[in-house]
Amino acid sequence: MATGTDGGQPDRATGASASRASGRRRGGGRAGNTRRGRVEAVGQLPWGQPINTDKPTEPLHEEGVQAIHEGAMRILEEIGIEFLNEEAKSYLRSAGCDVGSDSDNVRMDRAIVMEQVAKAPESFAITPRDPARTVQIGGGHMAFINVSSPPNCSDLDRGRRVGDRSSYQELIKLSHYFNCIHMLGGYPVEPVDIHASVRHLDCLYDKLTLSDKPVHGYALGKERIEDVMEMVRIAGGLSESEFAAAPRMFTNINSSSPLKHDYPMLDGAMRLARKGQPVIVTPFTLSGAMAPVTLPGAVMQQTAEALAGIVLLQIVNPGTPVVYGCFTSNVDMRTGAPAFGTPEFIRATQMSGQMARFYGLPLRSSNACAANTPDSQSAWESAFSLWACVSSRTNIVYHAAGWLEGGLCASYEKYVMDCETLQQMSAYMRGVQVNADELGFDAIKEVGPNGHFFGTDHTQARYETAFYGPFISDWNNFETWEERGAKSTPERANQIWKDILANFEAPPMDEAIRDELVEFVARRKKAGGAPTDF
């Protein structure tokens, strides 16, 4: 081995003395910091949102932003967006939009668009049943949400399977457990063993009792979203007016790209808007499939579709909290399958950030991948997706933990691995402080050219908190790693989620409130829940 080159290794032997000197795992100090003081299965960071202080990466020049804006306005003015909802059309007509008398096409002048969009707040807070779990949306704040809506789930022990309520509950528990998950999004797996007519009742009951974080409700028609709002109101011990006085929950609607908003999502979104609850409007503009093959074109179409939905919601209730949703990525042109974490995904997300800031709206994007197994491809695709989120100044990261197979599967092991990288991003966003103490000139003088820094006061005063300590990374040398079973990262993740579930404690809930939820679910089930055609 060539000595002295940095292909080599620093003095691991010297390093070992630090361990002896310090005597205990530094992770311990941090685990003790966590919000509820309970014993932690992993050394996780305390509850809290990271604040992104970096300047965003902006691939578009100002003229590029203007050109995309101009094109989006022309789409809204000259092509129009279909709104498959009579009530929505009626709102839009009343505000001066050009609504076809015998079609669903709606054209809107840019003056109307900009006037309505200006009514949306740049930032807002969502307050769940435990106000200590309030989540800030907008500005530099980031919020991470679990993987949402996959039909399948998988883990190393039980393999890949269609979702059921038991798996759903387990993934909700993980979502509650990890402090880096700030809100519960859509179902982390679809529990298909519950009939669709009443699924939302059981699912929301589980969400609201197993967790105290802000929850999402699907905008899938009148009954479901009204039930969810009512359950969130009950769980929070709120009167109807208290519920409507501030954001308590949220939804996400997708346009049916190209250029279309569907009935049930519009219906649900308008119901939330009328009660001042936040709506994320996320066009489904996969470049090359439902949107132009060119990224600026796809982002332009995404912008038009998102703004169209936002305009409607501001007409319904001026000031409704909304979020510009970005899901633009490329597809594999051989198969049509969507790809994520690609160079195009990163650029599209960064451009979307520029557009969201142009309109003064918070941004939502995703931590996604196309891989079929939680191996290295999944990790680099997700790492690049997270990079896209951070560098675009995304506010809400959907699918932040657990996503696999382009969203078709929730992986338990991937969930744990993603929480590791989410924590790393949170640590990254602490930024850097520079002052005389941090610079440590005196420590350098004290150590001089023949010592090391392990034992200095400067190090001893800081070693427990100076660096982020990962809970799943194995930093042992090869020999130690091998002696301990040569476990792969997914294998280590497997043990972690099992430990978490085995020791899970739900947050406390007032018994009267729980009873009221139970009663509500029973009553609504008896009434048939939401109508389905099967």
Added chain:
Amino acid sequence: MATGTDGGQPDRATGASASRASGRRRGGGRAGNTRRGRVEAVGQLPWGQPINTDKPTEPLHEEGVQAIHEGAMRILEEIGIEFLNEEAKSYLRSAGCDVGSDSDNVRMDRAIVMEQVAKAPESFAITPRDPARTVQIGGGHMAFINVSSPPNCSDLDRGRRVGDRSSYQELIKLSHYFNCIHMLGGYPVEPVDIHASVRHLDCLYDKLTLSDKPVHGYALGKERIEDVMEMVRIAGGLSESEFAAAPRMFTNINSSSPLKHDYPMLDGAMRLARKGQPVIVTPFTLSGAMAPVTLPGAVMQQTAEALAGIVLLQIVNPGTPVVYGCFTSNVDMRTGAPAFGTPEFIRATQMSGQMARFYGLPLRSSNACAANTPDSQSAWESAFSLWACVSSRTNIVYHAAGWLEGGLCASYEKYVMDCETLQQMSAYMRGVQVNADELGFDAIKEVGPNGHFFGTDHTQARYETAFYGPFISDWNNFETWEERGAKSTPERANQIWKDILANFEAPPMDEAIRDELVEFVARRKKAGGAPTDF
């Protein structure tokens, strides 16, 4: 599955028609683009360097940069750096530095430092035996270098083993094959079956005959570096004055942190400097071990150590191309083992970029990880390291492909996986163009609310080149992936490197030049090579 939410899947069935319509793999077009026109084992991007046009991420305010500069100057003025080399001390004394008469400590006034550093070029080019392989260093240019100097290597077939010449040659072949590897750095694995006295002769012979890219020579004493310079001169068919007229090769020296430059590296670096050959000066400032536990302190010490070496080289030969090397990362405070791709690594690299730009010097950093196996941990650590390189505006990425185990092992599979992500970063750095054609307003109008974009002229004209096509990612759906053997990413990588090696063709070399190299190696071996004490 909840319809219409983006946890779901876009229309893969629709997508499939794009494949039928287009008739062939889009990867084919790009493979045909490659520089030498030979059949490619993978669809790789053509030879060329990415140019980073993004604004770098800068965690330090201007005052932070000034504070680190001020501290580095105080280290050089008040504490001093040890130079364990009489010749170096004599150069430094002659330029007015304060050199202890009976010690190796050298203090230098900031006026001297800044005067000498100003002589270093902001950018330069390295021209190897094939001038078409010239590599630009500085500005927005990025150059990627193979993993350098691990004692071990591993692959899925043969496991982990101590390096030998055969493995060394295989990894050199991979380094030549991949267009995303721009220069051959230190040995991609140490071939310990060649005696250290003559190892450099065989290794350089292999490098210079199996590749035509710029090569590194170890600065490990007089004989080795002189031999390497002579072999590079012969391989290029150059006279001695032609060799010295421009950068033809490079080296990297590491300070022996804290605050020390060792004899052999100084000797080799000065020999290169006298012939105008580039030297990267990379302090070994692992935060918490050989440098302060605080990142600004570690970067401050790194800056002092790097500038000390650079001052010497500018005194030896004003204008010598040099690079500010950054290797600052944190250590695991439990074990002293270095960590890479951490939040601290990213911030330290970004700060180092700010300091390098402050002094007008190109920046070198690394694509590193601490993982022991090419699994998901290795992938996210490397992805975050690459992010550090891109966001810091790094010019030379050392260890860009193949690094595992904190640099103790070169993994064949990791090599291939890293080349995938390097290509993705290259594609990312193409940036975004916005014009009327790219925006595709007419295509959106043509498709309207009820179609898709697969068949449009706008798509057809671009689908082969619009998106980067990865060569190792598996974007098939789960069922297809499973039918095809459910191969993990390392398993796919395994097949790829075997295909590459099976079909490897060395670049052409003039027979007379090859004979001259053979003769030189034989003659120097007969003379005993470089002296060793074993």
